[in-house]
Amino acid sequence: MNSPENICALALDVGGTNIRLAVVDQSGHIIARQQCNTSLSHIHASSDDQAETEILRILTSSIADILASHSHIHVIGVGFPGFFRQETGILVSSPNIPCLLDFPLAERLSDAVSLPVHVQNDATLAALGEFRFGIGRELKNLLHLTLGTGVGGGLILNGIPYLGENGMAVEIGHSCVVPNGRACGCGGSGCLETYASASGIVARYIETGHQDASNAEDVYRKALDGDMVAERILHEAGIYLGQAIAEAVKLLDVHNVSISGGLTGAWSFLSEPIRTSLNEKLIPPLKGKVRLHRSRLGDDTGLLGAAILALENGFRPVYVF
Numbered sequence: 001m002n003s004p005e006n007i008c009a010l011a012l013d014v015g016g017t018n019i020r021l022a023v024v025d026q027s028g029h030i031i032a033r034q035q036c037n038t039s040l041s042h043i044h045a046s047s048d049d050q051a052e053t054e055i056l057r058i059l060t061s062s063i064a065d066i067l068a069s070h071s072h073i074h075v076i077g078v079g080f081p082g083f084f085r086q087e088t089g090i091l092v093s094s095p096n097i098p099c100l101l102d103f104p105l106a107e108r109l110s111d112a113v114s115l116p117v118h119v120q121n122d123a124t125l126a127a128l129g130e131f132r133f134g135i136g137r138e139l140k141n142l143l144h145l146t147l148g149t150g151v152g153g154g155l156i157l158n159g160i161p162y163l164g165e166n167g168m169a170v171e172i173g174h175s176c177v178v179p180n181g182r183a184c185g186c187g188g189s190g191c192l193e194t195y196a197s198a199s200g201i202v203a204r205y206i207e208t209g210h211q212d213a214s215n216a217e218d219v220y221r222k223a224l225d226g227d228m229v230a231e232r233i234l235h236e237a238g239i240y241l242g243q244a245i246a247e248a249v250k251l252l253d254v255h256n257v258s259i260s261g262g263l264t265g266a267w268s269f270l271s272e273p274i275r276t277s278l279n280e281k282l283i284p285p286l287k288g289k290v291r292l293h294r295s296r297l298g299d300d301t302g303l304l305g306a307a308i309l310a311l312e313n314g315f316r317p318v319y320v321f
């Protein structure tokens, strides 16, 4: 029989290029981890039904191995790139799988693996993980950004994730930073994500007609080697991030901002332009008040947020923060 102390959650962070899994105990310690290089972008379904079957197949097969070797997992939490209807686990839509709409992901996955499953937007869970176990431990409020394939955002107000009236708050990646700028997958133009995400940075670098870069790390390495185009693109990504953060701070008056995700590997190129443009764009009483933090948890923010969601909600059909 499992005592409450050794009950663990299985946390999933479903990213643009891979799925990361971790077994997490009640104290937030990761006791096992695994990575699957299957990604949602491989789903080329032409109908809702096909997409539903495929997403469930990908998630259940990635979960099966780890469940087989860890008998003390009693609940699953999933951070997923998409819009969720409040706390219901219903995926309203996902940029990765456009034909999948209003899909009860938590319920279907729970049926497939015979365990309670809680699902929420990946950036919201990254914010929760950073708030509880990282930079936010001593704070009341935290604005968190994730810089990966896209740019996500999450907000913790008075210790609780703020989801918005329909569950779609803090889509900072779709803040307009360049009027009539680059076309974005959301249908808009000039969105932060098209300049400051890994995919945006690579696309901008390739567009200059210089050597190819297959990922953002290549652009970072070129910048380190003195490639001035790579350096300029990273610098501009930082400026646009600072600009979008300043707009969010003017709305929220939140004084702590943390950033996680793969692109924080290029922090040496990003941090100064972010700080400079952030302070330039703030109103005078807020200048110098906002503290910018690189995540203390690295890539684990989303996994830990998913674990918190799962451990704190257990068998509830609809979760609460």
Ligand SMILES: [Zn+2]
Pocket (backbone or CB within 6 Å): 173, 174, 184, 185, 186, 187, 188, 189, 191, 193
């Ligand atoms: Zn957009």
